[in-house]
Amino acid sequence: MASAEGLHAARSRGRNTRQLVHEVLRSRIVGLELEPGSAVSENDLAAELGVSRTPVRESLILLSDEGLVDIYPQMGTFVSRIRERDVASAQFIREALECAALREAVGKAGPRDVAELRVLLTAQEEADRQSDMEGFFQLDEEFHARLMAVSGHASAWPVVSQAKAQLDRARRLSLPMTQQMSLLIGQHREVVDLLAEGDLDRADAALRSHLRLVFSDVEKIRAKHPELFSDEDAPLRPRRDSARRTASRGDR
Amino acid sequence: MASAEGLHAARSRGRNTRQLVHEVLRSRIVGLELEPGSAVSENDLAAELGVSRTPVRESLILLSDEGLVDIYPQMGTFVSRIRERDVASAQFIREALECAALREAVGKAGPRDVAELRVLLTAQEEADRQSDMEGFFQLDEEFHARLMAVSGHASAWPVVSQAKAQLDRARRLSLPMTQQMSLLIGQHREVVDLLAEGDLDRADAALRSHLRLVFSDVEKIRAKHPELFSDEDAPLRPRRDSARRTASRGDR
DNA sequence: GCTGACGTACTTGTATGGTAGCCGACCGAC
DNA sequence: GTCGGTCGGCTACCATACAAGTACGTCAGC
Numbered sequence: 165m166a167s168a169e170g171l172h173a174a175r176s177r178g179r180n181t182r183q184l185v186h187e188v189l190r191s192r193i194v195g196l197e198l199e200p201g202s203a204v205s206e207n208d209l210a211a212e213l214g215v216s217r218t219p220v221r222e223s224l225i226l227l228s229d230e231g232l233v234d235i236y237p238q239m240g241t242f243v244s245r246i247r248e249r250d251v252a253s254a255q256f257i258r259e260a261l262e263c264a265a266l267r268e269a270v271g272k273a274g275p276r277d278v279a280e281l282r283v284l285l286t287a288q289e290e291a292d293r294q295s296d297m298e299g300f301f302q303l304d305e306e307f308h309a310r311l312m313a314v315s316g317h318a319s320a321w322p323v324v325s326q327a328k329a330q331l332d333r334a335r336r337l338s339l340p341m342t343q344q345m346s347l348l349i350g351q352h353r354e355v356v357d358l359l360a361e362g363d364l365d366r367a368d369a370a371l372r373s374h375l376r377l378v379f380s381d382v383e384k385i386r387a388k389h390p391e392l393f394s395d396e397d398a399p400l401r402p403r404r405d406s407a408r409r410t411a412s413r414g415d416r
Numbered sequence: 417m418a419s420a421e422g423l424h425a426a427r428s429r430g431r432n433t434r435q436l437v438h439e440v441l442r443s444r445i446v447g448l449e450l451e452p453g454s455a456v457s458e459n460d461l462a463a464e465l466g467v468s469r470t471p472v473r474e475s476l477i478l479l480s481d482e483g484l485v486d487i488y489p490q491m492g493t494f495v496s497r498i499r500e501r502d503v504a505s506a507q508f509i510r511e512a513l514e515c516a517a518l519r520e521a522v523g524k525a526g527p528r529d530v531a532e533l534r535v536l537l538t539a540q541e542e543a544d545r546q547s548d549m550e551g552f553f554q555l556d557e558e559f560h561a562r563l564m565a566v567s568g569h570a571s572a573w574p575v576v577s578q579a580k581a582q583l584d585r586a587r588r589l590s591l592p593m594t595q596q597m598s599l600l601i602g603q604h605r606e607v608v609d610l611l612a613e614g615d616l617d618r619a620d621a622a623l624r625s626h627l628r629l630v631f632s633d634v635e636k637i638r639a640k641h642p643e644l645f646s647d648e649d650a651p652l653r654p655r656r657d658s659a660r661r662t663a664s665r666g667d668r
Numbered sequence: 669g670c671t672g673a674c675g676t677a678c679t680t681g682t683a684t685g686g687t688a689g690c691c692g693a694c695c696g697a698c
Numbered sequence: 699g700t701c702g703g704t705c706g707g708c709t710a711c712c713a714t715a716c717a718a719g720t721a722c723g724t725c726a727g728c
Contacts, residue, residue, distance in 0.1 A: 180489065180681065182477075206710070216683040221710080225434075225474055226481060237432060238689040238709050253571040257513065264512035319505040323575060432711065458680070468713040473680080489680055490719040671728080679720070690709075698701080 181215050186223040188213070193232050193243055194329050196336045200245040200392045204233060230326055245394035246334055246386075254327035255379045259372060261324050262308065266355070266371050269315035270364040277314045278360045284310065285353055292345045300345055301332070307352055311371075314359075334382040337389055344381075351377070433467055438475040440465070445484050445495055446581050448588045452497040452644045456485060482578055497646035498586055498638075506579035507631045511624060513576050514560065518607070518623050521567035522616045529566045530612045536562065537605055544597045552597055553584070559604055563623075566611075586634040589641055596633075603629070 189209070192198045206224065210217045224241055227233045234244045244250075269277075284307045291299040305328075309321050338344070351374040358367035386393050441461070444450045462472045476493055479485045483502055487493045496502075521529075536559045543551040557580075561573050590596070603626040610619035638645050 182681080203709095205708090207708090210683095217710095218682055218684090222474060222477055224710095226477065229478060229481065235710075236690090237711070239691075240709055249571055253569065256516070256569050257572050257575055260512045260516035261509065264508070264516070317505060317508050319501055320509050323509060323579075327575075434711080455679095457678085459678090469680095470712055470714090476680095487680075488720090490678095491721080492679055669728105671726105673724105673726085675722105675724080677720105677722090680718090682717075683715080685712105685714075687712080688710095691707090692705105693707105694703105694705080696701105696703085698699105 180219075182219040182222045185209075185213060185215065185219050186226055189223055189227060190230075190232065190329070193227070194332050194336075196333060198243050200243050200333065200394075202243050204241050204243060206241070230329065232329060246330065246382075246392055247394050250330050251334070251379075251382055254330040255375070257327040258324055258331070259375050261320060262312065262375065263368050263372055265312045265315035265317050265320070266359065267364055267368055268317070269311065270359055270362055270367055272316065273314050273359055278356060281307065281310060281314075281356045281359075285349060285356065288345075288349045288352065292349060297345075301336075304348070304352075311355070331378065331382060334385045334392070335378065337385050337392075338381045348374070348377070432471075434471040434474045437461075437465060437467065437471050438478055441475055441479060442482075442484065442581070445479070446584050446588075448585060450495050452495050452585065452646075454495050456493050456495060458493065482581065484581060498582065498634075498644055499646050502582050503586070503631075503634055506582040507627070509579040510576055510583070511627050513572060514564065514627065515620050515624055517564045517567035517569050517572070518611070519616055519620055520569070521563065522611055522614055522619055524568065525566050525611055530608060533559065533562060533566075533608045533611075537601060537608065540597075540601045540604065544601060549597075553588075556600070556604075563607070583630065583634060586637045586644070587630065589637050589644075590633040600626070600629070 189198075189204070198204065204224065206217045206220050210220045213220065224233055224235065228235045228241075231250055232244055233241050235241045284303055288300060288303045288307070291297075291303055305325075308324070308328075309318070312318055312321050312324065351370065354370045355367055355374065358370055361367075441450075441456070450456065456476065458469045458473050458476065462469045465472065476485055476487065480487045480493075484496055485493050486496045536555055540552060540555045540559070543549075543555055557577075560576070560580075561570070564570055564573050564576065603622065606622045607619055607626065610622055
C-alpha cells in the first residue's frame, strides 16, 4: 500500500509534488495496481495522497500524453485499456531503437561496458533464484537502458521507456510463470556475448528475437485477460461505475 | 500574428483551451517566432492569449516534457536552447524509426501508395517554384508521415514528430537558401522510386543519407547562429531579462 | 569607488472556488 | 410494461488566491 503520508516525506530531494505524484501514479499503472479501465478521479487521488487537485491533475495530463490514461472531459479519467494498436506501435518503436542502438554499440563497447552488463546478468540470475519478479523487472529495465547507453544514445532511452510501459503492463501478468525468467536471461547473455565478439548481425538478430518473444507474450496474455484489453480503436463510453464509490472505498 | 481573440473563436471544435494553447506555443517555438533562450512567462502568455494561467501552465508542462522549454521553479520558463545532445538524440530516433518503417514499407507499398507519395512530390516542386518555404515545410512533414503510414506504423509518427521538432527549429534558418529545396525533393523522389522498385537496401540508404543531410545542415546553422545553441549540457542560470518588460511589450 | 545586506518585483508551485457538461437513476405519462 | 423528461451528483475545465523562492536594483557602510 502506498502510504498517504509518505509522499511529502520524500519531497526534500528537489522534486516537486507534481513529479512525485506522477511517479507514484505511473508506477501504480504500470504495476497494474491500478487496473486498465478503472476510474482515476482527481478528487479521490488528491484526497488519498494528501495534496491538492492541481498536481494530481497535471500528472494525469502527463500520463494522458504517455497513453497511460484516457481523459474524457466532464466524464472522467480512466486507466487506458491495452490497445492492440498501441502495443504494436510500442513494439515497433522499441525494436527499431534498441536494435539500431545495438548496431552502433558493436565496436564502441569496451571491456568495461561488457563487464558492467555481465554484472547485471548475474544479478538477474540471483533474482531468478529468489523468484524476485519485481527485482527482475527493474534489472531488466536497467539492462536494456545500459545497452543503449553503451551506444552513446542514452538520451533516447526515455522514448523507449515510454513505449515499453505499454508492453510492461501486460507482462506483469505474464512473468509469474517463472520458467520464463531464465529463458530471458539466457537471451540477454547471448546478446552481450555477441556484442563482446563484435558480431553485429547476429547480435542484432538475437536482440530482435528477444524483444519479439516479449511481444508474443502479450498476445498470450490477451487470451487470458481480455478485460484488460480494448478491441476498439476508439474506446467510446468507458461507462461510469454504477456502484456507489463510498461503499467500496471504506471510511474517510 | 496570432491574435488574442482568435484563440477562443476556434474553440468550438472539440479541443479545449489547453490543447489550443499548446498548439499555438508549439508552433511559435518550432517556427522560431519564440527564440531559443527567450523567457516565456505564464502570466504574460495568459494575458496575451486572454486565458488564465492554468491552461498556459499545463501547456508549458507538456512542452517541457517535449524538451521545447525548460522550467526553472521560482525562476522562470525559457524556450530551450538547441542542445548538441538533443539534436543528436533526435537524429538517432528519427533515423532509426523512419528507416525501420521504410524497410517494412518495401513490399507492402501498393501502386496507390506510391501514387499518393508522388502527388506530394509534385506539390513540393510547386512550393519550390513559388519559393513557398512554409508550404514546403508542411509538405515535407506530410511526406515523411505518409511514408511511415505506408509501413502500417502511422501511430509511431508522433514520436518521430516530437524528435523532429528539435531539428526543425534549426532548419527554419537553414532553408532560406532555396537551392536546398530542389535537392531535398530529388532525394524524396529517389526514395519513392526505390520503394516502388522494391529495392530495400538502396531505399534505406537513400532515406538515411537524406536524413543525414538534414542533420548536417543543423551543424552549419550552429556556426552562423551560435546564440540559439547551448554548449553546456546543463544550461545553468538562464539569466532573467534585465530590461523592463512593459517597455518592450507596449500597451495592455 | 567598492562591497554586502536588504527590499521589491517577479517567478513558478500549490490550493481552492466556480462553471459547463455528461451520466444515470428516478418518476410520471401513455 | 415502456418510453421520455427531469433532476441530482459527479466529472474535468478554467479562473483565481495564496505561498515559497529567486534575481536584481538600491543603498548603507567602509
